[in-house]
Amino acid sequence: MTDKFVTLAHGAGGKQTSELIDRVFKEHFANPDLTADDAAVLSMEKGKIAFTTDGFIVSPYEFAGGNIGKLSICGTVNDLSCMGAKPLYLSCAFVIEEGFPMDKLEEIAAAMAKTAKEAGVEICAGDTKVAGKGQVDGVFITTTGIGRIMDNANTSGKLAKAGDAVIVSGDIGRHGCTILLARDEFGIEADVTSDCAPLWANVKAMFDVTNDIHVIRDATRGGVGTVLYEIAGQSGVGITLDAAKIPVADEVKGVCGMLGLEPLYLACEGRLVIFAPKDKAEDIVSALRKCKNSENAAVIGEVTEDNAGRVVMKTEIGSQTLLPQPGGELLPRIC
Template sequence: MNNGIKDQTVTMAHGAGGRQTSELIDNIFAAHFANPDLTADDAAVLNPPVGKMAVSTDGFIVSPAFFPGGNIGKLSICGTVNDLACMGAKPLYLTCAFVIEEGFPMDKLEEIASAMEKTAKEAGVHIVSGDTKVAGKGQVDGVFITTTGMGQIEDGVKVGGELAKPGDAVIVTGDIGRHGCTILLEREDLGIEADIKSDCAPLWKTVEAVMNRTHDLHVIRDATRGGVGTVLYEIAKQSQVGVQLDSANIPVQPEVRGVCGMLGLEPLYLACEGTMVIIAPKEEAAKIVETLRQCPYSKNAAIIGEITEEQPGKVVMMTEIGTQALLPQPGGELLPRIC
């Protein structure tokens, strides 16, 4: 922690473009984001990737900005890196823009920048350019971050939501719903005490491990806003296939299941920030799960269902008593809102 900023807050002067702006950038952002590609000029000059590249942009306005298992800074790196990874792309470069509320504590801003530094290093991505704006008191809820990532698509990998085929296995890389449940408990005064931490994690190396085992993958999707259930409905619509799930095989942390039971929520519709859905040929599924379980963020990976020809565009759940139930299609306001 930079002791010179202790007890300081962000002021409108920090966004005016003068000395205070330079000090903010130098003391917080440049200090944590330093790497050979980071520029102080108007645009970064970069070496383009070989072959195809993937580009993704995300805005992060999560409230609260700090939560068990992470903060908005860690989330902003993970969210964009994971979106690139879902296209089979190795993350290379990332830009970030901050909109900071006047009065935001400077030490909290440095904590966010520090989390971004640590997470970017783990993901192997360079932060190369950025922008900082200060908004008046009440115009922003603390701090908003927008990140854009660029990555190199690995040779021989072609994935997309329209490529799911009947007979494919549906795999999740970990237990579901932890991030959404964490944010809900932090945000709402529900009087529920539960030992739940967000699963927020950078997943490129997880995806890379799977691709090193097999390139025979059809869909990789990050189960963020709307959770696994929403993702599966999106894939079913894109590929015009049905999805059949086995409820007994869906990994849910007991604490998450308990909170959902008390509040009448479905874990399949709660956000994940460290869990992906992978759809691949059935004959590849076992070795994909075996590979995932050797990675630090996917030890709870499981095959949870299969792609079918029946009921295209629908997701059906096989219950524990052997009956089938149509999973309701998500609509309206998904709770809790995570961004």
């Protein structure tokens, strides 16, 4: 295939579509379960699975620390991991703009393959559509995943309990900050890299030290603040954060200071929020700190019976303020 750009014919389902699939996707995704039929055929054991889907429309599609391909694998792998599920199988559906550079599509496919390998997951089904120039901006990818839930895992946003510690797996807001800078709309330069990473190994490491984990959520769109409000609502509990303990990289703090942003509402793509009993928190944090991508894990707060549905922030000078409810649109197409 010598085409340098994606054409409408690549999306028509005929010869050119087969060529695109063979030379770009099969080349990178090759594995015994990758299907050439209408669906992949997979052997399953009896038990509970997790099933999740996410669309990725990030702009720009390349950024410091990754591209839309890496992101599309991490997002779905992490959603499965949050349910205590070992990621097994992924599907991916592309919508590509006519004229998209073929070499960039290859880079995206290569990043997907690399990240899938790192996460121990197989891409086994896919779809390719091409929309005319101006009908889709660049490339959109939807990934869907199946994972096997570990017997000892039982996590849900409804299970946070008064007395739980609130843990984050690393410094927050990197991904949102990276995309913001990549758009170059503010004339700010800072050396920030996305936290985008697959986190199954990190979840597994936590369950290796305790089964007593109530909630795991990855803080993507809306950031850690939005996740905390969701869980406060789903579990009917209050959350108190200790502002001084929230890990934020200096460069992210700097950008947030200049633009008046709250890092708690900046998206992450490789950070977990974990709720577990206080007496297990130290073991969990220490297990996380031994893993790649969670070296800066920290307890940032606790769950309370009062203030149900709310998130309260204890500031560094000891006062308490209500974290504002998430809402509105901070930054479109962050993931």
